[in-house]
Amino acid sequence: MSVPSVALVGTSGYGRRHLEQLLAWQGEGLLRLAALVDLTFDAETRRLVDKADLQLLPTLDGLAVDLTVVATPPHTHFALAEQVLRSGSALYLEKPPVPLLSQLDALRAIEPRRRAEVGFQQARAVVERVESLLPEVGEVERITGHGCLSRPDSYYTRSPWAGAWYVDGEAVFDGVLFNPLAHVVHTALTLARRIDASWRPESVEADLYSVHDITGDDTGVLRIRSSHGPVVVAVGTTAADVVRPPAITVHGTRGRITVPHQGDAHPLLEALKNVDGTPDPLIDLDAVRPFVSVVNQAVAAGEPVRIHRTTGISDLVERVVDTGNLFAELGSGWARRPARRVDREATK
Template sequence: MSTAVPTGTAFPTTTAVPLVLAGARGHGRWHLENIRRLQDKGIVRLAGICELTPLTPAEIPEGLGTPEQSADFGALLDSTGARIAVVCTPIPTHTDLALTAAARGVHLLLEKPPAPSYAEFRRMADGVAEAGVVCQIGFQSLGSHAVPAIRELIAQGAVGEIAGVGGAGAWARPESYYRRAPWAGKRRLNGVDVIDGALTNPLAHAVATALALAGATRAEDVTGIETELAHANAIESDDTSCVRITTAGGRPVVVAATLCAEDPDDPYVVVHGDRGRITYWYKQDRVLLQRAGHGPEELEYGRTDLLENLVEHLADGTALLVPPAATEAFMRVVEAIRTAPDPVTLPDDAWHLLPGEDRRVVPGIDGLVAAAADTLALYSELGATWALTTAHPKEVST
């Protein structure tokens, strides 16, 4: 995907671009380290940090100096002269913060998921476009060079006719994970949508990447969605779920996820062809190509950092990797999960607490997740008696 650089926004390539980071704790720590890496290369300069409670000197990585700090995002953008804002704050705050930046002509790297509902996503995307600023959505897996390489393999017919795309994520999270913030594990907080579930937040990359490889990224590429949402933990949202997306091209996309794995492993996406398959471990940028008449081929790829890509796009028109339009189909999945009935509570005999690890485990879930990705079937179709299917409208309006 690419977007034109708005008139008058091109950056000089010889000056480090000043930026503000909103949300510097939790996952924001990863952004701090990445900003330090790019600052060392002279690409960006951390001008400010927006947090409700200022970071201590010990929380700021060495080499980033003493950036200005404030809990007032708009005022901080004004006082620092930031040209880019990296937004890594609670999901319900994304749209308002993005529009605050856009109103000041500040370009954006917005963490995934971009919004908790399709309406909020649309408000953000339309507002950013009207303001003439550029927004990159933080699906880091879509910066992998493996993605265009797999698309090319599909186009060349390397594995024959494509039957569908599966995704599998078997992760583990301790019970304390859901106590990390007031919104953690919530579907709503104080009447505001949050939708912090397995498929929409920690394993959202599996959904977005599977859709990208299926060639279904725009809203109109989705014609139907079925969801099965459940939880073993004492939370509102889902921790063990699957979704089947029917695409306009007729290829199903099935993604299964759990945060209650027996043996956590790297998530992956698999493209099923009638003469082979392509498996992509997106956190490793590693691809396994298996096809008729050939031995298995393992391939490793590089990755383009999304913040660096945003700066390059603004400097010289390099194609933007993940504009909002590239996440419309993903946001349709978020909307389906938002409007689905509340997740099913797994019966007591379907899970147990793992001694010493403070986490709940669903016996057999690892195999169920893998089977869903392998067969493009939902949990209920694989014999999970606790699974409840919700079919969403075949016609998904835009």
């Protein structure tokens, strides 16, 4: 049986990691890398594929492959994903999926001819690990996705969209919980729905700040409530004074558990093995709707507050994990603005 042909759209940033992995899998005979698509190809990309038999293309136009991996800036995802879905190729769309809920719903309205998934890394492995430990905590009251990352200023000066909510009026939403820590937010929301199938993100309280010189946020807390099921909290920073890896913490009536957000499964590999198969229901286009809805509600709450670089952010993140409170409720000194709440109806 022939191996699937693959195109990679986007070869810098996270796309470079995909390129290296795809080349390794090609060496194992798992796929045929047929094309790279990008506006430009730097010297390192050309070196990596120097002896590979593939096309370097500026667009997807006319390209026919079994699977297309899209690893481009968030605000380009919608147009590319729509083109891929209409072409008949399977789609692996790097996270975050798309900025706007209207864009996601437009993609969901297209009947996919092949597998379509979003690259929320390790979602299934983490969800299943957490679920195996839930008997220890009793009835689940709160789920928190959290992480403390440290990014230099150069991380945000590498491109016009980095750290921005909008570029030339176009939605990007490159916030700390919307992109660098999007995977833990999605997993926390997924767990809430697994615990109570009627769980919906009915209201979002957003407490967002920026330490770096950016127009978006790099430090923030979201508290998400539903009429049914647990409260979900997401908290994180890319301005950490102490780095703490992403994790999921669950509080229940009998205690708490914390599970690192990592695992052995690689969803892209699963997609490669069966491009015509049923997508993983934890990361298909329907499954990511709560995440995109929460992002839209958080942005609707208002722009982030600019603060000076400060120590103690990582400890404050831990206090949020412990208490479920927002920064502004913990008396941090710099987080004085009352959090703003947006109900789901406000985003329609």
